Amino acid sequence: MMNTQRGIEIVVGAFVLAGMLALLVLTLKWSDFGTSSVSGYTVSAQFDNIGGLTDRSPIKLAGVTIGRVSSIQIDPKTFEAVVTMVIGSQYNDLPKDSFASIYTAGLLGAQYIEISPGGDTQVLKNGDKITMTQSAVVLEKIISKFLFNKAAEK
């Protein structure tokens, strides 16, 4: 009798703990999930506007994910965004003059960086900088530009 009571108490303790833990896990910033698998070399690129790009956004080459955005900062002098990305070490032969553009996956999807390889024989190495970039397309800007042009034509 004493034993079952004790057993119940232990099980209830475990249950309460598990429940609390579940709630805690839900409130956690899920910071380290999924990123640990990415290892490779780091390159950076500057953009006027990164749109909705965030940490852990994918880096794609011909549509295949080859890396992740690891951090986004502001260059204090140029006021441009500096995006640091980690690219998988097996993709170590990207030409140095590759082109980085920010695209949106579909109409509503998340944004990602697409790498278009250049023709240089030198390759990107750890710490290098991609100089040729194209910023995110901001829909409002295109619309206003379009309207402005229309108005100018008349």
Add this chain to the structure above:
Amino acid sequence: MNSFIQFEQMSFSRGRNLIFDRIDMAIPRGKITAIMGPSGTGKTTLLRLIGGQIKPKSGRVLVDGLDMGKASSQALLAMRRRLGMLFQNGALFTDLTAADNVAFPLREHTRLPPALIARIVALKLQAVGLLAAADQMPAALSGGMARRVALARALALDPELMLYDEPFTGQDPINVGVLLRLIASLNQALGLTSVLVSHDVAEVFAIADCVFVINEGRVVAKGSPDELRAQMPHVPFLRQFLEGAPDDNQSQASQQSANYLANALGLKPPSDKRSALRGTR
């Protein structure tokens, strides 16, 4: 005044039914008192009035001087610790073993060490002859055993007053004998006051010191079993009730249903056909 419980002009009604109509009763201390009456006269209600679970509509119920209808809940609780009640079907807690059932009031009301509680429980179970069943669950006990375990539980806190609700109903003759002896010997040995509601005439007359007979909300007779037997010829209801004779209405009804049954089965009705037809209407 040597009465433990006193009803003074007490009335109680449920909905529009007047169940008790200004009854006066004095239940003596240290004796076995039986309250009798046909089924449906509210005998169980009477016990609940004594326990203060329900309040009288008017008049008073005094238990050892305490007005149970108006007492504060504190006083009520204190009084209830001094009384034990045996419910009709035992009312054992089905999720506790027999021993835990008996230990329940002790664990709730005392801070005795577990070893001592176990000894008291063993003692009480011994008193009702069921020490061997201590670890059984109530579902595994027979009806008679369950009632005896419930009796042990009611006695756990050494009450001064024991209330028994129909203790003999639905028991085999051997169990009835056991219960009779238990009730009588407990009353003597522990100096209890016992109140027994029942409609089993033979059993009650065997042990009661004092009997009240209730019918239609009133006390129709009272006295010792011998006195009641002496009164019997003069009070028609008493004769009916004590001798188990059907009253006029009931005999007529049973006659009619017999006729109806015979008629329905295509048999020749015992009496003439007209009365059988009247019966079906």
Add this chain to the structure above:
Amino acid sequence: MNRVLTALLNGLAALGQGVLSAAAHTGQLTLFIRQLMGRLIPAWTRPKLIVQEIYAIGVLSLVIIVISGGFVGLVLGLQGFNILSKFNATESLGVMVALSLVRELGPVVTALLFAGRAGSAVTAEIALMKTTEQLAAMEMMAVDPLRRVIAPRFWGAVIAMPLLAGLFSLVGIAGGYFIGVVVLGVDAASYWGQIQQQMQPMDDVMNGVIKSLVFGVVIGLVAVFEGFNAEPTSLGISRATTRTVVLSSLLVLGLDFILTAWMFGA
């Protein structure tokens, strides 16, 4: 003409009866809540009783909650993937699954299952105790059944509900992960990354916890009330059990709408 009139009057009488019995029920409930309130705090002088009820109400509901959470997560993952792939936005699968679970499905589905699994059991248990005079016997032993039997069960429900809802959501998110990432090939880092970005821990999770707490209070209250006020017959017990499930499910869904409007609405 006459028959139409009778039918009309009958209908009117039925309506009146319904209203009156609902009013009586509400009155009883109010009275019951007032009585119970006074016992809620004193019940904590016997924490073991509450622990026992958390076991009976919470731990024993764990299996159904975890299994359901897993399946709901799988379905959400599958449906979400189908819809999101049309917009080429399957990276958002994680956040869709997580937000649906934490904000809505976790608390609500858990509450509905909880009402069916634990609420009905509590009602039946209390109603049976009443029918077999166990509660009356307790009262005659100077033990308050509201404090000894009712209050611990209420607390058990209130405590178990948010924990179960949290586990439900977590298992559901894992289920969505399994379908989305393992089976359908959504990018694992996007699955978690989007959850991290879009979900506001304090807002979304706290609101979910508040909801499940409210549902726990409602289900606990309905369950013990229906049990305590059940008619002491076998039909009465079955009716009370049914009423617990129906009433608490309706209250959960109605309150969910009100709470959602209050938390996320205008």
